[in-house]
Amino acid sequence: MHKLLVLYPEPVDRAAFERHYRDVHLPLCARLPGLVDMAFALGVDEPDGGPYFAVFEATFASAEALGAALASPEGQAVQADVPNYATGGAVVVPFAAERPVTV
Template sequence: MTHRLLVLYPEPADRAEFERYYRDVHLPLCAQLPGVLSIDFSLAIPESPYFAVFEATFADADALRAALESPEGQTVAADVPRYATGGATVITFAAEPFPLE
């Protein structure tokens, strides 16, 4: 069962600066997380209480935990206050697949 890291971002003070920094600096840092299998994100989400959402997939809970505890994971976490002026909500969870028939 894969594990996911979900980050929800409320409205930032400056949308353009958030997007610039997020694309140019933060996402490349996230791509360096050990064991990350995929990364998806969305910005300026219409009709949502959140401005942005980020999701990373890992093979299992141990891989996710190792990524968060790694030096790369600590760098990613320390970077969030540099662009997320509204803060961020972080959720980790096991993703149970549902078979499509």
């Protein structure tokens, strides 16, 4: 399993970020080919209380599936949309996820 983690620093306007993120960006993400699951959180920390306002996680079957999704027209649309709402930028972290033997 391979994951894509996106961390969003504090935006200039939280309400504008949330509107665009929910109404435009998440629907674009949902169209990524090979997407197994996705989850997000907004308002992770209070203003000026931490380094990140929001977090997004997408799950793919493999690194190859993630790479293909990002290279696809849908992936290009997702990446092109980020500057439209993420005024604080975005930190993107792809990683191979492991599950522990016991939980």
